[in-house]
Each structure stands twice: as structure tokens, then as C-alpha cells.
Amino acid sequence: MDWQEFLTGESGRHELSMEQTQTLLALFSRERVPLNQTELSLTLSISEPTVKQRMGEIYRKFSASFPELDNHQGAGKSRILHTKLKQKYYQPSQPVVAPYPEEFISLIEEKIRRFCGRQFVFDTFQQFITDNPHGYFTIVGDAGMGKSSIVAKYVWEHQSPCYFNILVERRNRPELFLKSIRRQLIDRYQLPKSEDADLPTLLAQVAGKLTAGDRLVIAIDALDEVEQEPGGNLLHLPKNLPNNVYFLLTRRPYSFDKKQLLVDVPVKELDLRDKEYVDFNQDDIKEYIRYALNTDLEYKDKLRNWIQSRSISETIFVEQLTNKSQDNFMYLRYVLPAIAKGDYKDLSLTQLPDGLQEYYQNHWVRMEIDAKPGQLMEIVLYILLEIGTPIPCEMIAGIAEKGECHVAQILENKWVEYLKKQEVDGEICYTIYHASFLDFLKTKREMDSNRRIFQEVNQRIAEYLEEGMT
Structure with a gap:
């Protein structure tokens, strides 16, 4: 460190x-x-x-x-x-060790790096803990509303056990969740002979070790990305909880007939889309934009140059970008750096895209994907979409049948803001960064399912994997 x-x-x-x-x-x-x-x-x-x-x-x-x-x-x-x-x-006898799994450290640090606001969420959750002896608290919101960042911030500040379901990394199965949480609880609370214990047993053991005033909060992100067989609660979460044990959950909205959490303890949902939170959301969005303009060492100077060159006041920039964001932090995560990098140097404030989906479509058009089908940029993106797990540049190049240096250029220049880099078994691997962009690409795939590009990519993947087995 x-x-x-x-x-x-x-x-x-x-x-x-x-x-x-x-x-x-x-x-x-x-x-x-x-x-x-x-x-x-x-x-x-x-x-x-x-x-x-x-x-x-x-x-x-x-x-x-x-x-x-x-x-x-x-x-x-x-x-x-x-x-x-x-x-x-420098004290060698007391090394600084993060209290959460190594697999989530980079994710948590990235999510909290520009975190702003959301105090109303933390206050509501704290009130739930105060009012109830145990229970489940769920934060509901659309993609990009900051649910994962809220969990990351809570985990960072309270050092809570946690699990982040990540569809694009296939880290979203009940057995993986239980393995991770079991290890965290055993290490934290020194639970003997618990290597094979189920979750209710682990929670009961921890509850027996809590001293007066202590609570166990387990944070779980993205229940909507969980994959499991039908029947039972998501991730097989228990119907009953010991006293002083709470779960902080997040998910996207889903219809009532979809997977539900059926429990016999107090529950509360905070839906970020509700009218009562409109003002809070907009205040937090404005705080995020002001932070980028005034504090963010990476972007503030270039952002200020952009608005000053157009004779826009900070107040107007904040207000109009807030409206365009549609209360979506992911939109700002993409648009603000894009402005700073000069991607919108020929556009006025009113010409910036409205909302996250329009931003994705705008970028898609600027990359001339539909105008030039079959180019390497598109092939690389659809390989990432079809594979669905972190893969190295060498493998992408092998599937695309192109030089590794050309593929690396695409990954690092054309699609870098949409991809997550991570080290897997000593290799730098790439996956699609966020579920909302994955949804956008799947929509493209459904709209163009008969295009030859999809057949070609899947054929290349099959041939590459078959060669690797021989």
C-alpha cells in the first residue's frame, strides 16, 4: 500500500x-x-x-x-x-489491512474516489437500525443512480463484511457469495470449525460474540444480477435473523412476480426514484458536478476552460447538466471526463446528450459503428460481450485474428472508459465496466440479431476455444 x-x-x-x-x-x-x-x-x-x-x-x-x-x-x-x-x-507490527476481500478492494476504492452526497440514504438506514432489532434494508434504483457507490462508501467507512454481485465477471452465484462471506466472518470473529457452516449458523455464531451496542451489518450489492436456480430467496438469504444482525442490500427495480426476498423480520425499501427523494438526488448530482469543477485535480481545469470558452456561468452549467443527467451519476461519470478530454469541443451545452442511454447512443454514432460495420472496434466490443468474463488482450486478438498491438489500441483508446482492467493470474484482463452499458449492447444485439457480425464473432470464439483444447 x-x-x-x-x-x-x-x-x-x-x-x-x-x-x-x-x-x-x-x-x-x-x-x-x-x-x-x-x-x-x-x-x-x-x-x-x-x-x-x-x-x-x-x-x-x-x-x-x-x-x-x-x-x-x-x-x-x-x-x-x-x-x-x-x-x-511505517509501523511494521501493525500493518494496515483492509477489512474486506481483496477481490473487491479496487472496486470499492474506485467507487468512493469521487463520492458525493447520499447522506439521506445513510441517515434512513441508520434510523432503520435504531428502530429495529434486526432486518433487511434494500436500496432500489435504476442503473447508474449510485447504488454500488453507496454500498462501497458504507463498507469503507464502517468496515462491514460485503459482497458485490458482478454479472460481467460471473461473480454472481450463491455459492460464491457464501464462500466469500463465510471467510470474512470466520476471519473477523474467529469462528472455529466453521469452514462448512451455512449462513444462518454463521450469523448465529457471530451474534453470540457481539458485545453490548455492537451490530453486524452485511452489505450486498446488485441482487438483480444474481443468477441461481428458481426457488428460495436470492443468494439463499435466511428468512430469520438473530438480533443485532442486519443486511444492507441494493437492486434495480423488478416486477412483483420476479425474484423476491421473503423474510420474517423487519424490512424496508428506499427507492431512489420516489418523489420524496427528488430534491435530495438533484442536490447530490449538483454537488458531484461542483466537485468536478472546483476540486477534482484531474478534470477541473479542462472543464472550466470548456465552460469559459462558451461564456457559461458555473450556475447555469450545474443546473443544465443536472437536468440532462436525469439523476444519473453514471451519466456524469462518462460525460464530465468526455468534456474534459475534448470529445464535445464542437458542441454547446444544450447539444450534450440527454440521459445515459442517449449518451451511449451518441458515443456509438461518433464511433461510426453502424456506418462501418465489421471494423475491429466493433469486433472487439462484441467479443467482450459474448465472452462475458475477464479476458486478456492476447485472447481477444487471437479471436479477432488481428495483431495484439492493434487490439490493445482499441482497448486503451476507443473503449477504455467502458472497460474494467484487472489482473487475473498475472495477466491484465478486460471486461465491460457497467451493467447499464451491457444492457445497451444487448439491445443492439437484439435489434441486429441477424447481422453477420454476431455470427462471425461467435464462430471465431468457438474456433479459438476449440483450437485451445486440441
């Missing part, structure tokens, strides 16, 4: 806001000497009074771990905090 990763972890453990986390990372960007107040102001493009206010909150939150910050009067607190954090970072 490098220095910046360590600082990000400490920020989460001390419940710093996104702006405070960015300030801490900038403050200690030089590992040996902290920035001073003026340097910090220039680095973050904020006023010195704002820097002072943020630092005051940072010192207050870290004082629980380092009382010296409260006891010290006047200047020098940044050096005290820097020294204490460095001591913790």
Missing part, C-alpha cells in the same frame, strides 16, 4: 468528506514535508479561509486518534498530524 492509498484509508476511517479527503491528500502529497496554507490554496484552487476551515475539521476528526492535535495551540498541527500518520504508516 503506497502513501496516498494509506491516507485515503485513514480518511475513510476518520469519516472525512470528499473535499476534506482531497485536502488531506494534497496537504501530504509531498511525503516528507506538508504543504503550507498558501501552497494548499493554490493547489486546490480554493481560498485560504476555505483551506483553514477544512483543516480545522480534519484536525477535529483526527483528534480522536491523536489527542495531541487538541492539546496543541497555534500553528504546527499539520506537522503533528503528518508525524503521527507517518509513524502509523
